Amino acid sequence: MDPRIVEASFEFDPATVKHLRAQWLALMETSLWGDLKTSKIGTLPRLRKRWLELGEHLASLTRDRRWIPQPRERVKGAMAASLNLRDTLLHVERSLQVLGGGEDFAAFEKDILQFRHELLQFMEHHEKAWCDLLESQYDPPDN
Template sequence: MPLDPRSVDQSFHFDSRQTALLRRQWGALMDTLVWGDVRSSRLGALPRLRKRFLELGENLRSVLNDRGWIPQPRERVKGAMGACLNLRDALNQVERGASTLNAGEDFPAFEQELLAFRHQLLLFLEHHESLWGDLLESQYDESSEDEEED
Protein backbone atom coordinates (compact mmCIF):
# COMPACT_ATOMS: atom_id res chain seq x y z
CA MET A 1 0.00 0.00 0.00
CA PRO A 2 1.39 3.43 -0.89
CA LEU A 3 2.26 5.98 1.74
CA ASP A 4 -0.32 8.58 2.61
CA PRO A 5 0.89 11.78 0.91
CA ARG A 6 -0.53 13.96 3.70
CA SER A 7 1.36 12.01 6.37
CA VAL A 8 4.53 12.33 4.34
CA ASP A 9 3.99 16.07 3.90
CA GLN A 10 3.41 16.47 7.64
CA SER A 11 6.63 14.60 8.42
CA PHE A 12 8.53 17.26 6.47
CA HIS A 13 7.18 20.16 8.50
CA PHE A 14 10.24 21.28 10.41
CA ASP A 15 9.86 23.35 13.56
CA SER A 16 11.00 26.81 12.46
CA ARG A 17 12.28 27.69 15.95
CA GLN A 18 14.31 24.51 16.12
CA THR A 19 15.81 24.94 12.67
CA ALA A 20 16.58 28.61 13.38
CA LEU A 21 18.33 27.58 16.61
CA LEU A 22 20.39 24.95 14.78
CA ARG A 23 21.38 27.50 12.14
CA ARG A 24 22.37 30.06 14.79
CA GLN A 25 24.36 27.52 16.76
CA TRP A 26 26.10 26.19 13.67
CA GLY A 27 26.93 29.73 12.51
CA ALA A 28 28.34 30.74 15.88
CA LEU A 29 30.49 27.62 16.03
CA MET A 30 31.73 28.13 12.48
CA ASP A 31 32.56 31.74 13.33
CA THR A 32 34.61 30.59 16.30
CA LEU A 33 36.41 27.99 14.20
CA VAL A 34 37.37 30.60 11.62
CA TRP A 35 37.88 33.74 13.71
CA GLY A 36 38.12 32.55 17.30
CA ASP A 37 41.06 31.51 19.41
CA VAL A 38 40.87 27.73 19.37
CA ARG A 39 43.97 25.66 18.80
CA SER A 40 45.21 22.15 18.44
CA SER A 41 48.66 20.76 19.06
CA ARG A 42 48.24 18.62 15.93
CA LEU A 43 49.42 20.21 12.71
CA GLY A 44 46.59 20.84 10.23
CA ALA A 45 43.85 19.75 12.62
CA LEU A 46 42.02 23.08 12.70
CA PRO A 47 41.75 23.52 8.91
CA ARG A 48 40.45 19.93 8.61
CA LEU A 49 37.92 20.60 11.36
CA ARG A 50 36.73 23.76 9.60
CA LYS A 51 36.20 21.72 6.43
CA ARG A 52 34.33 18.99 8.32
CA PHE A 53 32.17 21.57 10.08
CA LEU A 54 31.27 23.18 6.76
CA GLU A 55 30.29 19.73 5.47
CA LEU A 56 28.14 19.28 8.57
CA GLY A 57 26.29 22.49 7.73
CA GLU A 58 25.83 21.39 4.13
CA ASN A 59 24.44 18.05 5.31
CA LEU A 60 22.05 19.80 7.69
CA ARG A 61 20.88 21.92 4.78
CA SER A 62 20.38 18.76 2.75
CA VAL A 63 18.09 17.29 5.40
CA LEU A 64 16.07 20.50 5.45
CA ASN A 65 15.82 20.76 1.65
CA ASP A 66 12.37 20.79 0.11
CA ARG A 67 11.72 17.39 -1.37
CA GLY A 68 8.27 18.28 -2.70
CA TRP A 69 9.57 17.97 -6.24
CA ILE A 70 10.01 14.21 -5.77
CA PRO A 71 6.75 12.68 -7.04
CA GLN A 72 6.83 9.43 -5.05
CA PRO A 73 6.26 9.91 -1.30
CA ARG A 74 8.32 6.81 -0.48
CA GLU A 75 11.29 8.18 -2.43
CA ARG A 76 10.99 11.51 -0.60
CA VAL A 77 11.20 9.71 2.73
CA LYS A 78 14.06 7.46 1.65
CA GLY A 79 16.01 10.49 0.38
CA ALA A 80 15.52 12.28 3.68
CA MET A 81 16.63 9.22 5.64
CA GLY A 82 19.77 9.03 3.49
CA ALA A 83 20.45 12.70 4.16
CA CYS A 84 20.10 12.00 7.89
CA LEU A 85 22.70 9.25 7.66
CA ASN A 86 25.08 11.65 5.92
CA LEU A 87 24.43 14.24 8.61
CA ARG A 88 25.15 11.75 11.39
CA ASP A 89 28.37 10.73 9.65
CA ALA A 90 29.41 14.39 9.31
CA LEU A 91 28.67 14.92 13.01
CA ASN A 92 30.91 11.97 13.89
CA GLN A 93 33.69 13.44 11.74
CA VAL A 94 33.33 16.81 13.47
CA GLU A 95 33.42 15.19 16.91
CA ARG A 96 36.63 13.34 16.00
CA GLY A 97 38.18 16.53 14.72
CA ALA A 98 37.03 18.58 17.69
CA SER A 99 38.65 16.11 20.06
CA THR A 100 42.04 17.35 18.78
CA LEU A 101 41.33 20.89 19.99
CA ASN A 102 42.94 21.56 23.34
CA ALA A 103 43.84 25.23 23.72
CA GLY A 104 42.89 28.82 23.08
CA GLU A 105 40.93 31.50 24.85
CA ASP A 106 37.68 30.48 23.11
CA PHE A 107 38.20 26.74 23.52
CA PRO A 108 36.14 26.18 26.72
CA ALA A 109 33.13 28.10 25.35
CA PHE A 110 33.46 26.39 21.96
CA GLU A 111 33.45 23.00 23.63
CA GLN A 112 30.25 23.80 25.56
CA GLU A 113 28.55 25.32 22.52
CA LEU A 114 29.45 22.28 20.42
CA LEU A 115 27.88 19.98 23.01
CA ALA A 116 24.71 22.11 23.05
CA PHE A 117 24.55 22.07 19.24
CA ARG A 118 25.11 18.31 19.16
CA HIS A 119 22.27 17.81 21.66
CA GLN A 120 19.82 19.94 19.66
CA LEU A 121 20.85 18.32 16.39
CA LEU A 122 20.35 14.81 17.75
CA LEU A 123 16.91 15.75 19.13
CA PHE A 124 15.97 17.05 15.70
CA LEU A 125 17.33 13.99 13.89
CA GLU A 126 15.76 11.46 16.23
CA HIS A 127 12.35 13.08 15.90
CA HIS A 128 12.32 13.11 12.10
CA GLU A 129 14.06 9.77 11.67
CA SER A 130 11.38 8.27 13.89
CA LEU A 131 8.58 9.81 11.80
CA TRP A 132 10.13 8.70 8.54
CA GLY A 133 11.02 5.26 9.87
CA ASP A 134 7.43 4.75 11.04
CA LEU A 135 6.12 5.76 7.62
CA LEU A 136 8.38 3.26 5.86
CA GLU A 137 7.65 0.55 8.43
CA SER A 138 3.91 1.05 7.95
CA GLN A 139 4.28 -0.16 4.38
CA TYR A 140 5.76 -3.45 5.55
CA ASP A 141 3.17 -3.87 8.29
CA GLU A 142 0.37 -3.49 5.77
CA SER A 143 2.12 -5.80 3.28
CA SER A 144 2.44 -8.59 5.86
CA GLU A 145 -1.22 -8.17 6.87
CA ASP A 146 -2.26 -8.48 3.22
CA GLU A 147 -0.19 -11.67 2.84
CA GLU A 148 -1.75 -13.19 5.97
CA GLU A 149 -5.25 -12.60 4.58
CA ASP A 150 -4.43 -14.49 1.35
Protein backbone atom coordinates in the same frame (compact mmCIF):
# COMPACT_ATOMS: atom_id res chain seq x y z
CA MET B 1 2.06 5.69 2.23
CA ASP B 2 -0.51 8.17 3.37
CA PRO B 3 0.42 11.48 1.69
CA ARG B 4 -0.75 13.47 4.72
CA ILE B 5 1.54 11.52 7.05
CA VAL B 6 4.44 11.93 4.62
CA GLU B 7 3.87 15.68 4.47
CA ALA B 8 3.64 15.89 8.26
CA SER B 9 6.98 14.07 8.62
CA PHE B 10 8.61 16.90 6.66
CA GLU B 11 7.14 19.70 8.73
CA PHE B 12 10.33 21.12 10.18
CA ASP B 13 9.71 23.61 12.95
CA PRO B 14 10.93 26.91 11.44
CA ALA B 15 12.07 28.25 14.82
CA THR B 16 14.14 25.13 15.50
CA VAL B 17 15.73 25.19 12.04
CA LYS B 18 16.51 28.90 12.44
CA HIS B 19 18.03 28.25 15.87
CA LEU B 20 20.18 25.34 14.63
CA ARG B 21 21.33 27.44 11.69
CA ALA B 22 22.30 30.33 13.98
CA GLN B 23 24.17 27.97 16.32
CA TRP B 24 25.98 26.38 13.39
CA LEU B 25 26.95 29.79 12.02
CA ALA B 26 28.27 31.02 15.39
CA LEU B 27 30.33 27.85 15.81
CA MET B 28 31.66 28.18 12.25
CA GLU B 29 32.72 31.72 13.03
CA THR B 30 34.51 30.59 16.20
CA SER B 31 36.24 27.76 14.35
CA LEU B 32 37.53 30.28 11.82
CA TRP B 33 38.21 33.39 13.90
CA GLY B 34 38.35 32.07 17.45
CA ASP B 35 41.39 31.35 19.57
CA LEU B 36 41.52 27.55 19.38
CA LYS B 37 44.71 25.53 19.77
CA THR B 38 45.76 22.02 18.86
CA SER B 39 49.01 20.09 18.90
CA LYS B 40 48.36 18.44 15.52
CA ILE B 41 49.03 20.30 12.31
CA GLY B 42 46.03 20.49 10.00
CA THR B 43 43.40 19.83 12.64
CA LEU B 44 41.74 23.25 12.50
CA PRO B 45 41.45 23.35 8.70
CA ARG B 46 39.94 19.84 8.75
CA LEU B 47 37.56 20.88 11.50
CA ARG B 48 36.45 23.90 9.47
CA LYS B 49 35.97 21.73 6.38
CA ARG B 50 33.92 19.19 8.33
CA TRP B 51 31.91 21.94 9.99
CA LEU B 52 31.08 23.41 6.59
CA GLU B 53 30.02 19.94 5.39
CA LEU B 54 27.85 19.58 8.49
CA GLY B 55 26.08 22.83 7.60
CA GLU B 56 25.58 21.66 4.02
CA HIS B 57 24.10 18.37 5.23
CA LEU B 58 21.82 20.17 7.69
CA ALA B 59 20.58 22.40 4.87
CA SER B 60 20.08 19.33 2.69
CA LEU B 61 18.09 17.57 5.40
CA THR B 62 15.69 20.48 5.82
CA ARG B 63 15.20 21.31 2.13
CA ASP B 64 11.80 20.98 0.52
CA ARG B 65 11.45 17.55 -1.08
CA ARG B 66 7.98 17.98 -2.58
CA TRP B 67 9.54 18.01 -6.04
CA ILE B 68 10.18 14.26 -5.62
CA PRO B 69 6.96 12.65 -6.88
CA GLN B 70 7.15 9.34 -5.04
CA PRO B 71 6.62 9.57 -1.26
CA ARG B 72 8.84 6.55 -0.61
CA GLU B 73 11.72 8.13 -2.55
CA ARG B 74 11.18 11.40 -0.69
CA VAL B 75 11.47 9.59 2.66
CA LYS B 76 14.47 7.54 1.54
CA GLY B 77 16.24 10.71 0.38
CA ALA B 78 15.61 12.36 3.72
CA MET B 79 16.96 9.33 5.57
CA ALA B 80 20.10 9.39 3.40
CA ALA B 81 20.57 13.10 4.17
CA SER B 82 20.17 12.35 7.86
CA LEU B 83 22.77 9.58 7.71
CA ASN B 84 25.19 11.93 5.92
CA LEU B 85 24.62 14.50 8.64
CA ARG B 86 25.28 11.93 11.38
CA ASP B 87 28.45 10.76 9.64
CA THR B 88 29.77 14.30 9.35
CA LEU B 89 28.90 14.99 12.98
CA LEU B 90 31.02 11.98 13.93
CA HIS B 91 33.96 13.37 11.91
CA VAL B 92 33.57 16.73 13.64
CA GLU B 93 33.62 15.02 17.03
CA ARG B 94 36.84 13.21 16.11
CA SER B 95 38.46 16.51 15.11
CA LEU B 96 37.41 18.05 18.41
CA GLN B 97 39.23 15.36 20.38
CA VAL B 98 42.62 16.85 19.51
CA LEU B 99 41.62 20.42 20.31
CA GLY B 100 42.56 21.47 23.77
CA GLY B 101 43.54 25.03 24.19
CA GLY B 102 43.01 28.63 23.39
CA GLU B 103 40.91 31.31 25.03
CA ASP B 104 37.76 30.28 23.16
CA PHE B 105 38.12 26.52 23.61
CA ALA B 106 35.99 26.04 26.75
CA ALA B 107 33.04 28.03 25.39
CA PHE B 108 33.43 26.46 21.94
CA GLU B 109 33.34 22.96 23.40
CA LYS B 110 30.29 23.77 25.53
CA ASP B 111 28.47 25.33 22.56
CA ILE B 112 29.31 22.38 20.30
CA LEU B 113 27.92 19.93 22.85
CA GLN B 114 24.73 21.98 23.15
CA PHE B 115 24.39 22.17 19.37
CA ARG B 116 25.00 18.43 19.06
CA HIS B 117 22.32 17.66 21.65
CA GLU B 118 19.72 19.88 19.98
CA LEU B 119 20.62 18.65 16.50
CA LEU B 120 20.27 14.99 17.49
CA GLN B 121 16.91 15.64 19.14
CA PHE B 122 15.71 17.36 15.97
CA MET B 123 16.99 14.56 13.74
CA GLU B 124 15.68 11.72 15.88
CA HIS B 125 12.17 13.17 15.85
CA HIS B 126 12.05 13.17 12.05
CA GLU B 127 14.01 9.93 11.61
CA LYS B 128 11.45 8.12 13.76
CA ALA B 129 8.62 9.39 11.59
CA TRP B 130 10.45 8.37 8.41
CA CYS B 131 11.30 4.91 9.78
CA ASP B 132 7.68 4.40 10.78
CA LEU B 133 6.60 5.35 7.26
CA LEU B 134 9.04 2.95 5.63
CA GLU B 135 8.14 0.13 8.02
CA SER B 136 4.44 0.69 7.42
CA GLN B 137 4.94 -0.53 3.87
CA TYR B 138 5.69 -3.97 5.26
CA ASP B 139 2.74 -4.11 7.64
CA PRO B 140 0.04 -6.57 6.60
CA PRO B 141 -3.05 -4.83 5.22
CA ASP B 142 -6.02 -4.56 7.56
CA ASN B 143 -8.84 -6.93 6.79
